[in-house]
Amino acid sequence: MAESKDQLVFGYWACRGLGEPSRLTLQYTKTPYTEKTYHFRDAPEYSRDEWLKEKFNLGLDFPNLPYLMDGDLKLTQSKAILYYLGWKFNLLGTNAKEEALIKMLCEQAYDLRVQYGVFCYDQNGDSESERKKFLETNVTEYIKQFDAFLSKNKSKFAVGDKPTVADFQLFDYIDASCSLEGGRTLLDKYTNVKELLQRVHELPELKDYIPNAHAQLPISGKMSKFGGQVDTFSRAYLFDQAQKFIDEFEKSHRPSIPMSARNTSLSRKIFDRIQSNFSDVQSCLTSVTVLLADTYALSGNKLIASNIRTKLSQSSMKKAVGYSWTVISGKIFKFRAHDRSHPCSQEIYVELDRLRNELIEHGYKYDESWIIRPLENGETAQSILSGHSERLAIALNLIQRPTPTRIQIVNNLRICGDCR
Numbered sequence: 001m002a003e004s005k006d007q008l009v010f011g012y013w014a015c016r017g018l019g020e021p022s023r024l025t026l027q028y029t030k031t032p033y034t035e036k037t038y039h040f041r042d043a044p045e046y047s048r049d050e051w052l053k054e055k056f057n058l059g060l061d062f063p064n065l066p067y068l069m070d071g072d073l074k075l076t077q078s079k080a081i082l083y084y085l086g087w088k089f090n091l092l093g094t095n096a097k098e099e100a101l102i103k104m105l106c107e108q109a110y111d112l113r114v115q116y117g118v119f120c121y122d123q124n125g126d127s128e129s130e131r132k133k134f135l136e137t138n139v140t141e142y143i144k145q146f147d148a149f150l151s152k153n154k155s156k157f158a159v160g161d162k163p164t165v166a167d168f169q170l171f172d173y174i175d176a177s178c179s180l181e182g183g184r185t186l187l188d189k190y191t192n193v194k195e196l197l198q199r200v201h202e203l204p205e206l207k208d209y210i211p212n213a214h215a216q217l218p219i220s221g222k223m224s225k226f227g228g229q230v231d232t233f234s235r236a237y238l239f240d241q242a243q244k245f246i247d248e249f250e251k252s253h254r255p256s257i258p259m260s261a262r263n264t265s266l267s268r269k270i271f272d273r274i275q276s277n278f279s280d281v282q283s284c285l286t287s288v289t290v291l292l293a294d295t296y297a298l299s300g301n302k303l304i305a306s307n308i309r310t311k312l313s314q315s316s317m318k319k320a321v322g323y324s325w326t327v328i329s330g331k332i333f334k335f336r337a338h339d340r341s342h343p344c345s346q347e348i349y350v351e352l353d354r355l356r357n358e359l360i361e362h363g364y365k366y367d368e369s370w371i372i373r374p375l376e377n378g379e380t381a382q383s384i385l386s387g388h389s390e391r392l393a394i395a396l397n398l399i400q401r402p403t404p405t406r407i408q409i410v411n412n413l414r415i416c417g418d419c420r
């Protein structure tokens with residue numbers, strides 16, 4: 001943003017850290033402000049010079065990051081900044097009780113964020129089993145309590161029917177702690193929390209900021225042990241940033257399979273690394289081989305992909321069939337691609353045609369880039385993509401009467417980008 005002398009100045013590291021809820025507030029209120037971004041230098045020393053040479057010259061009473069300057073008011077402490085912005089922009093509730101609840105939620109979310117931060121910078125952040133433990137104990141406990149609070153209050157946003165600073169604090173800090181592997185699945189269980197995050201995500205005032213500037217920021221500083229940044233970058237299709245992060249991470253850590261390996265959003269370059277770490281295709285896990293083949297195919301190299309698949313089928317490794325499961329009225333249904341075994345198959349395919357036509361009317365086009373094998377006789381992009389098992393499971397739900405209010409699908413496969 002162009003700098004003006006009366007503009008607010010917000011200073012913080014080039015990451016989400018403790019600064020993002022205030023940035024979300026400034027973005028939501030469309031406040032023109034000057035972002036003063038500080039960068040850590042590269043590993044191994046991660047020097048903080050850029051900040052330290054200014055730290056004591058800014059007129060801050062308690063020099064720290066983040067800081068906010070609004071005319072002669074110079075503030076540090078992330079929550080003091082957030083509450084000030086909340087007051088200034090009328091995002092702190094409409095009475096003393098609401099304000100107290102908003103602050104309680106902000107403090108609670110902050111406690112979670114601090115625990116998550118301490119964990120990720122600690123050696124344990126490097127261990128997948130420790131991350132799992134941390135998610136299952138600490139993070140789960142917080143999310144469970146937030147969910148119970150939201151279910152009791154039943155308002156559209158955390159406190160009341162309009163967004164407040166509590167929504168921005170909850171949105172960013174819960175999202176950060178759920179960037180640990182399994183965090184998204186955890187959120188699926190706590191629908192009040194999940195829906196709140198979704199509502200914030202969909203705020204029209206944030207529709208440019210969240211998928212762009214916000215998504216590009218790493219969650220934590222670069223010396224954090226946990227590679228959640230890679231995951232976040234890849235989710236946002238920012239492969240170059242993901243690669244850069246891995247390069248920097250590996251200057252001081254042993255090479256590892258990037259977190260993004262678990263996502264669909266994979267770059268060929270990232271996966272070349274997996275191949276070099278698992279150079280003997282015969283001996284590595286089937287799933288890694290399948291993933292490797294899919295990645296080559298997605299990055300346009302169908303020949304290498306097909307060679308890997310041929311090797312796989314000639315080896316003793318067995319590729320599990322991909323299924324999507326869904327539960328309707330307590331009964332489990334299972335679909336594989338192009339499945340016609342369900343007694344309502346005919347209606348399922350009619351429903352899929354209806355959905356497809358409706359989507360096409362709204363501008364949808366099949367994304368052929370997700371087809372990762374050569375087309376066979378008579379096949380078209382449409383016939384392949386529209387037979388994906390998750391679509392069949394969704395269609396079965398949609399032909400139920402009454403239509404279920406929530407559809408849950410579980411798969412043992414990657415969901416292709418077109419189905420998403």
Ligand SMILES: N[C@@H](CCC(=O)N[C@@H](CS)C(=O)NCC(=O)O)C(=O)O
Pocket residue numbers: 017018055063064065066076077078079
């Ligand atoms: N309680 C403070 C903690 C601030 C803090 O720890 N800031 C870290 C980044 S999250 C920092 O690097 N501060 C700069 C410094 O210590 O010089 C807050 O909530 O703002």
